Amino acid sequence: MALxxxxxxxxxxxxxxxxxxxxxxxxxxxxxxxGPAAHTASVPASVPASAVAKRSVSAHRQAPPVVTRxxxxxxxxxxxxxxxxxxxRTLPKGYTLPTLPDGASxxxxxxxxxxxxxxxxxxxxxxxxxxxxxxxxxxxxPAPAGEMGLWGLHDKGLDGTRLMVANPEPDVAYGLITLADxxxxxxxxxxxxxxTYRAWAAPIPAGQTITAVDQYDNHHNQxxxxxxxx
Numbered sequence: 001m002a003l004x005x006x007x008x009x010x011x012x013x014x015x016x017x018x019x020x021x022x023x024x025x026x027x028x029x030x031x032x033x034x035g036p037a038a039h040t041a042s043v044p045a046s047v048p049a050s051a052v053a054k055r056s057v058s059a060h061r062q063a064p065p066v067v068t069r070x071x072x073x074x075x076x077x078x079x080x081x082x083x084x085x086x087x088x089r090t091l092p093k094g095y096t097l098p099t100l101p102d103g104a105s106x107x108x109x110x111x112x113x114x115x116x117x118x119x120x121x122x123x124x125x126x127x128x129x130x131x132x133x134x135x136x137x138x139x140x141x142p143a144p145a146g147e148m149g150l151w152g153l154h155d156k157g158l159d160g161t162r163l164m165v166a167n168p169e170p171d172v173a174y175g176l177i178t179l180a181d182x183x184x185x186x187x188x189x190x191x192x193x194x195x196t197y198r199a200w201a202a203p204i205p206a207g208q209t210i211t212a213v214d215q216y217d218n219h220h221n222q223x224x225x226x227x228x229x230x
Contacts, residue, residue, distance in 0.1 A: 108135020
């Protein structure tokens with residue numbers, strides 16, 4: 001269950017409702033930024049083309065089909081919490097791409113899942129194994145960038161113990177959440193190895209109200225300032 005800042009227009013009509021709440025992992029708070037430019041490594045003339053091809057094929061074969069990276073974890077309100085991004089290089093068996101109003105399938109060759117737990121219970125588990133997952137194209141699809149949401153086990157993330165998870169733009173190094181009591185929570189951006197998919201996550205204790213969410217780059221320059229959370 002979540003409260004997110006926006007939903008991409010292309011996904012607006014796609015139903016992703018789960019029992020007891022609606023998943024907004026496909027929502028976007030801002031326009032997606034273009035992915036980083038690809039860099040082509042130079043190859044010495046003395047290296048045979050066949051050797052380069054073999055290395056490329058070998059690296060491709062060794063790439064794991066599923067890569068999981070823990071974004072954050074700890075304890076809050078006496079409960080363990082954790083957030084991880086789970087990247088599937090190909091669409092997993094049993095997963096079906098959502099459809100658009102015209103009947104066409106949402107584009108995507110891979111799957112990016114946001115696995116969130118509070119007290120050992122996965123948020124939005126009622127929606128099945130693929131709730132809080134969204135289709136992406138390859139390892140550097142810019143679509144998820146800019147997303148941010150509040151997630152919880154009760155009342156769509158509006159009360160109780162909650163988790164704030166952001167999938168920020170490439171230049172965001174960390175997020176800083178300021179609570180009404182003056183306490184601040186800092187969360188560092190973590191990237192899934194071999195991809196451009198990144199996130200930061202922080203726990204919000206029960207009964208606390210958010211006054212501001214700010215994001216900064218590596219030089220501590222403020223990039224965003226948002227007061228539309230509670």
